Amino acid sequence: MQISDFIRDIKDFPKKGIVFKDITPLLNNPDAFRFCIEQLSSKLEGISFNKIVVIESRGFIFGSALGLLMKKAIIPVRKKGKLPAEVISISYDLEYGTDTLEIHKDSLDKTDKVIIVDDLLATGGTVCAVEKLVKLSGAEVVADVFVVDLTFLKGMSKLSCKKVIKLVDF
């Protein structure tokens, strides 16, 4: 089975000239989705970690399923104002303006080894901000995990974690 067979191109989304990689056909096929999560799990063999930091929103889908399969804690990183308890925040630059991400202050500490999961690595700005959030909490990032890497955007060069796991390169 090829995971790339379940990722389709949508032209001109979110704006003219961009070809968007749509992972919803992968979600719509239970065998392909399970294969994807099992592949991620198998590539994580030998890496010791106890928590999975999942990035809102599509990272929630893959990270939670991986958490269930691997019996690891699931720690959500959300957009500003969504998490109810005390948070650590980080702001980062987007193409236009800035965005803010938050994590619960009591969800991680210096004893935790975490992997960060998102569906897709693009420019790397979001994951780089999440790596910083995890470090602010005192925990250690032991791997960044993606289903897709848009290699032409060179997101890998922005990541500070040396271990990157990914299933499909475009």
Place this chain on the structure above:
Amino acid sequence: MQISDFIRDIKDFPKKGIVFKDITPLLNNPDAFRFCIEQLSSKLEGISFNKIVVIESRGFIFGSALGLLMKKAIIPVRKKGKLPAEVISISYDLEYGTDTLEIHKDSLDKTDKVIIVDDLLATGGTVCAVEKLVKLSGAEVVADVFVVDLTFLKGMSKLSCKKVIKLVDF
């Protein structure tokens, strides 16, 4: 194991006077999260369905894990402008203003039997809108599924699907 032991009260969120039910401790405990997903699966025994409609964002977490466990397709409902292909949209009233939800037009058809999954039933406005979205696609809703029901908000009375599965009543 009691799932309610892993749901905590956060006072004055999102605004003064509201007590927010925070499900993140449930995510942070792998045994409790697995127990929760297995409980949902066991309550769905005997109900025939092929797809799980998951509501952004916290519904993604529970619905995707349930999809992995039960080998069902995962169909995301997202906020306006997030899904890249052709969508069906629905707008619905909030306390102040309106919100819009979307589903991919090609993700469901009249042969599909679906369950709708969200973390928490409050006033029922969002799930009611998602039920309508599914019906607009031609598919049938066979169950609405929640981890938590805030029963004092009487959300159940808004739902058109007769089968409602939930694990914890507050």
